[in-house]
Each structure stands twice: as C-alpha cells, then as structure tokens.
Amino acid sequence: MVSVRVPATSANVGCGFDSLGVALTLYTTFKFEKLDSGLEFVGFEERFSNKNNLVYQTLLTTLKKLNKEISGVRISIENDVPISRGLGSSSTCVVAGIYGAYLLTDTPIDKQEIFTIANEIEGHPDNVSPAIFGSLSSSCTTDSKEAVTVRYEVDERFNFLALIPNFETSTEEARKVMPKEIKLQDAIYSLSRIGSVIKAFETYDLELLNKVMGDKIHEPYRKEIIHEYHEVREICEKIDSSAFFISGSGSTLMNIVSDTNNIEKIKTELAKLKYNWQAILLKVDKEGTVVLN
C-alpha cells in the first residue's frame, strides 16, 4: 500500500487570475493498494465511487504514459478539502492519481515530470503547481505548450482565513460569466500589481498587499454568482482584512487576517448570515504533495 498527502490550493490569488496559486495546510490523503483484479473505492462519496472517478481516471492515463499496467486497485480517500468550493479538490485528485501510478509501479518520483502530466490532464498549470510543489507559484503555458512554474516563498506569519459556504459554484458557470474580451486598462491593472503581490507575500508586507490585491478580470463577474459575497466581505473588512479574494472560482472566499484574535469576531458575524459559512484558519503549505509511507 502506498499513501500520498496532497494540499488544498487557492488559485487566482488576488490579481493573479489563471497565474498565481498558493498551497494551504488543509489536506486530502489518498491510499492505493494493488488488487489481483477489480476496482474498489473507500471513503469516496457514492457519486464518485465508479470508473469515472477522477483519481482512477488519472491513474489510468498516467499508467498508459508510463507504459505500465496494474491488475486491480483499491483507492481510499480521507478528505479534508471540501469539494467544488474553489480549494483545488479536483487538483488533489489529479495529483494523487499521478502519484498513485508512479508509486504502484515503483517509478521514481519526479515532481517536474508529475507537474507536466498534471497540466496535460488538468489544463491549468496554476491549479496543479502549488498542490505538487507547495508555497506560492506563478505558472504559465509557453508558446510550445510547455507548462512552466516558478516558486515564490510565502512568509509563515500569513493567516489565510478560508470562508467556506454550504453551497457550490460550478467552475463551468464561473468561467461562463466572464467576458472573452477585457479592457486594456483592466489587464494592466492586474499586470502591474502582480510583482507587488509576490513581494508582499515574500516579505509579510500586509500594508502593501492590501493596496495591490484588487482584480478587475474575474472578481467583478464572479462575485455576483457567490451568495452573500458582499456581506461576507463587509464583515471581514470591518473586523480584520489585509486582503480578500475569491479562492479559485469560488465559492470559498479567502480573507487574510493580521491578528488571529479577530477570527472569533468574524465567525460571530458570519453566523448571522443566511447561508452557513465555515471559517478555517490555514497557513501556507511549503511541501506540496508528500509520500507518507
């Protein structure tokens, strides 16, 4: 049996739409056991306990790439990353499936290789990179379709307060509400901020972060499809918010707090809202995916 732990991630950090992602200390653990035959799932919701399971499909795709086969497999999950909430649960499945294929066939782990495969399957290097490598990453696809990612450190003092509601947003819908063309000025708005955002994360400069975390590319559209976005933002900004952004394509909202003593106050206010908002304090994960056994 082999076992891997994959961190949750928050993509589209601030002005870094489809570019910046950060790994967080919330994890899903996957176990893979070879079977003589057949396919078994343990711990998955029933809707995912079948051949279409993303972990299993990724495992198969990766085995084919590696030119390897297995007779059967049992895949177990212990999931702390909520599904379809913008915290990278799909990425954890993709990354785990690739690791599973590597580990079950005794293929030496090469994170760069795994990143390339993950990107081929997932399509967004900024989603999978932080799950694999940890920390903050800036990722792109080159003209020759190569996935490229660079790592930036995030100061350990950062407090990411994930505000996770009891409703999903579909990534598909979240993509659909966005325009195909944007104002040049709105592109420059993000482009000119991203260097400052990276520097603020490296140096724990909350004041700088607060000044530059705006986005005009996706947030203006997506906030309208996340219930109570405005109310939650207002609560955070009233109490403690150095930066506030949609995690991935939502529905989770991320609030960076300067003082963890304020978290209870935020929770108290959130409890008065119509929807149920869970607030979880997360730190940056620096390791990315790790093999546990």
Add this chain to the structure above:
Amino acid sequence: MVSVRVPATSANVGCGFDSLGVALTLYTTFKFEKLDSGLEFVGFEERFSNKNNLVYQTLLTTLKKLNKEISGVRISIENDVPISRGLGSSSTCVVAGIYGAYLLTDTPIDKQEIFTIANEIEGHPDNVSPAIFGSLSSSCTTDSKEAVTVRYEVDERFNFLALIPNFETSTEEARKVMPKEIKLQDAIYSLSRIGSVIKAFETYDLELLNKVMGDKIHEPYRKEIIHEYHEVREICEKIDSSAFFISGSGSTLMNIVSDTNNIEKIKTELAKLKYNWQAILLKVDKEGTVVLN
C-alpha cells in the same frame, strides 16, 4: 552647483507592459547652478533650450510643491541617452528636474517622495521607478491613486544589447496603435508569465527567460510601426537571443545576448540593413539616480 546622474531605462520589459522596467548603464548627467536671475541652458538641443524644457518645467512644479523659490538657474546636460528612442530620456529629465529642485533648495533627498512626485508628473510609475531606484521594478497605481513600486534584483551577468535605430517612434503614435480592448486570453498570456520573468532575471535563467518573454498586448501592434523590426529580430535570433523585446514604446529594440562574443556578428549583419542600427552593450544599473557632488 549640484549635479545628478540618471540612468536610461527600458520599460514594458517582455510581458510586463506598463508594469516592469529596468535601469541600464547608460546615463545622462544634469547640472544645476543658481543664478541671480534668468534661465540658461547648456548642452541641450536648441529645440529644448527654452521655458518649455521638461527639466525646467519639472523643476518649477517641484519647487511649488516644496514651497520654495529660486531666482534663476542654469541647467546643463551631458546626454548619452538618445531622445525619443524608448530608453526613458523623458524620465531622466523628469527625475533630474525633481532632484534639481531638492538639491538647489537643500531639501533632503527622499527617493520615495521623489518617486511620488515623478509619477504625478510623468503618469507612468513603471517609467520613472527604475530611473530613480535602479534595478528591475514592478510598479502600479493603487485604487487611491498612490504610486507603488517594488524592486527586484537582476543578476549582473545579463547582457542587454540595445539596438538603437536612426529614427524615432512617437510615444503618442505608439499608444494610438494599441486597441482599447484585448482578448482575455492575451491578458492571461502576460499575467501568467510575469512571475517567471522576474524569477529568470533574479536567477540568470536564460532558458526560462527565453520561454516566457512573449507579449501579445503591445508588441504585435507596435512592431508594425518600427521599421525593420522583423529583420533585426531575425538577425538576433539567428545569432544569439535569449530574449527580444521593444524597449519602452520603441524605436529601440532590446536583445539579451548570452555571449558578448556574438555582438560583433550581430553588428555586421545589422550594418547590411537599410536603416542605421547602433548596438550598445548595457548592464543593469543597480543604483538609480545618484547625486554626484
């Protein structure tokens, strides 16, 4: 008499349109002497030797901000930065004018304060920041109209080969050819590359730089108004080019070479073109503006 040296700059570095700028080891030196009355210019072209002179106008604006006055002034220039070629000659004048006002009135130099004033006058923080602070900078204007800039280091091994033609491009025309709206995908193209570009400059990763220096925001339009852009690019890419981009809004083209031995070969090929292209090897300037006396 007071004297300041201001470096040339290259703005719009790669995918960093209106965002990234780098200071280079090509300088203009300005001298300011108090006179009992009147206004004198030494070393300026005749078309600039009058009250509308950008250095003088900036000096006046800054004096007003400082609540100070001078009776008269002689401004001298020793100019190595070619005018209207995309190497920041206007920025050198703006920065020098502000320094002149500070120095002539014994106001203590505060680069952050000078940056704020320079941005108010010039309007593009990415143009003036590297001239003041040196090195590579990422700059933006915040929602409250504050100019913000962060510094990134550039490895000293970088060779910037400035290819300066014997024709100007007007910044106004270069702005006019650009569309007001762009494809979302073209914005993401730049946005997702900028973190890699910064990392490549910090670590002298020429291979990475080469993969990520593309731009779809201004280069596709502006290259059409720079004579022989395609020919010059072809020459560089055939001989030695880790990155090739329009400096500022042109007409200078910047080519990063890995081996300075190749410069003569590039010059030989450039000499066969219709326009006259001067090739000057520059390094990153790390100091920005310095007071000389």
